[in-house]
Amino acid sequence: MAHTMIGLEYLMKISHTSPSKIVLLVIDGLGGLPHPETGKTELESAEKPNLNQIARESVCGLIDPVSPGITPGSAPGHLAIFGYDPIKYNIGRGILEALGVDLELKPQDIAARGNFCTMDNKGIITDRRAGRITTEKNAQLCRLLNTKIALKGVEIRIAPVKEHRFVLILRGEGLSPELTDSDPQQVGLSPKKIQAISPQAQRTAEIANGFVSQARRLLRSAHNDIPSANMVLMRGFSRLPRIPSMAEIYQLKPAAIAIYPMYRGLARLVGMQILPAGDNITQQLKSLHRHYKDYDFFFIHFKSTDSRGEDGNFKAKVQAIEEVDNALPALLNLNPDVLIITADHSTPATLAMHSWHPVPFMLKSRWCFPDKVSKFSEPACLEGGLGRFPATEIMPLALANALKLNKFGA
């Protein structure tokens, strides 16, 4: 029997400010699976003395970002860590991408995530990422589409994100985000026609399909000199959600240090200040030092563990973990009151995709009651003092350990 969940409304009542600092390091896609030859996961294979030392001083556990068996996207994975029920607060991918590149959105705008991709002559997708074209080439393609595409009764804006990713904004009267994706999320299939999920989205579906067919024509024309990018795949049509800020709920002054746009967008959505992040974890931690006195909650996002996992590159994911570990002394020397290291989901290199497996978690604080876990890995965290628990319990734990929560009830 489970209790009624401690809702955000209640946390709002018992949260209070304090001088304590909370640092949350999300090592994206950290959780893995055993390598078939060694029987060791990426985390178990990495040389990571700092992570292991922190584990010895922490209370550990395994988190379920959404629910056992459910593979989280990046948005629900992060929202859950920030304390938001990821089923209740389902953020559209398009909105996230738009926020991540600082596009100014109006409440009625529709945003969608786009990929430049490669399609063969039979209309079959052969590379969903167009060979991971450079961000510069991407910007060139977006300029082309922005200049040449015209859709009746709607203003459009196409903005580059990183590599092959872009965002489309539709602005106009009577639009609806209730649309299916054109992206089939697999190679070997054709792009799908965008369809209205509700009758009032019919016109928007026509506009969106009009965008795709004009983009296709332009990308196959002489205007485009990047032949791998000859088509677009659209997904995550969405509108700005209403979500209470972390300041409102937790009485925190939160800041994010994230290199990738989408994670900045997500952080901005929950009311975090976006700090400069530079290009790598060392620069991110320098930024942490520079701004440490000005905020009391820091979200630091490390991406390449997930990217290398998605590439199916076990060794490179191990190296990415070692890169984080190497950088950690510059975080530890700040001695934050509460340090949490975890991930938004697992991305086992053997699976080469996000997965449903629970995610290693550790929390270090003066009051954490360390368990016997002596290294940071999936099997070790299973023995941890926190057991296996939903990611939405992380924020109450963080606040409790920072002594930022009043007691509940008389």
Add this chain to the structure above:
Amino acid sequence: MAHTMIGLEYLMKISHTSPSKIVLLVIDGLGGLPHPETGKTELESAEKPNLNQIARESVCGLIDPVSPGITPGSAPGHLAIFGYDPIKYNIGRGILEALGVDLELKPQDIAARGNFCTMDNKGIITDRRAGRITTEKNAQLCRLLNTKIALKGVEIRIAPVKEHRFVLILRGEGLSPELTDSDPQQVGLSPKKIQAISPQAQRTAEIANGFVSQARRLLRSAHNDIPSANMVLMRGFSRLPRIPSMAEIYQLKPAAIAIYPMYRGLARLVGMQILPAGDNITQQLKSLHRHYKDYDFFFIHFKSTDSRGEDGNFKAKVQAIEEVDNALPALLNLNPDVLIITADHSTPATLAMHSWHPVPFMLKSRWCFPDKVSKFSEPACLEGGLGRFPATEIMPLALANALKLNKFGA
């Protein structure tokens, strides 16, 4: 993700009477944190052969009274153990105090918890407990306030609880409990003005503030010869809640043996018969023997582990645990069908307050399926057969082990 909760409505359908006896011993605030010098918690530091022997014959676990990260007050901590969702049944502190001192309450009465406290000349609270004045001095102060305070349109009653604690009852037409506290819950601050949370509580707020200012004047006058008690702090304005009794839900005939008033009040609220408790655990267990044949569920409350934890006195908390352990043979010789030993929350002496840490739990019965846990402590219980679980699951487990539950479904 949590399962749909087995609600009280359902337990009501499947519970049935049986001759089995359940004894629930709550060692208040039992859970602790490691001592910085020894690395051992209060429980690990105590000599407690009886508790350890019971652990060997029990199924053990760690309970979350409310939810991970949430520090429970005494009421939610106990209500959860009794099977009531502590978020749904949120009992006001004032009501609890009033029930604990046998004040007869009418449904419309407003009750509040008061502390006599010490305030300096600048209006700053220097001791929230007025040096823990004796109950006799407290009674003298309450007589003074009862005699001298007059508030227009409302009947008032001030009754002493233990030491510095008292309860205020307001009786009259059109009152509302929707008031903020005057108690800031910290020294170094001034008492707060009581405010109406809703417009209809405006008049009650004025009455309550009138009470505080009259009490302040009287306590600083020549009528009062206890200088440390020169002010009152009020909190937990509340009204009687509606809560189904344990007899209704579980088909039990429950009784409570608690020395401290608030716990008797809580027990009475859920329909327990209040039995004499004497002054110490030995006398409580004598009372258990005397009444053993007349009831089938006994709640025994041991307080001083919590008090010594709140005092920050590690050694005294260890001794309190040893005091319980010494007394246990007088419980064990009754050989109850189900024996549960746990706590309503942790009160680590190092923190000197209630905390959010999960609480050791053990259940001994003929059918409990003992695990490998060989001593009663926080880390040992983490390895227990019940894992980490919400306290509201205790009652279904207790009833099941007492063979008092029918099967669920066909």
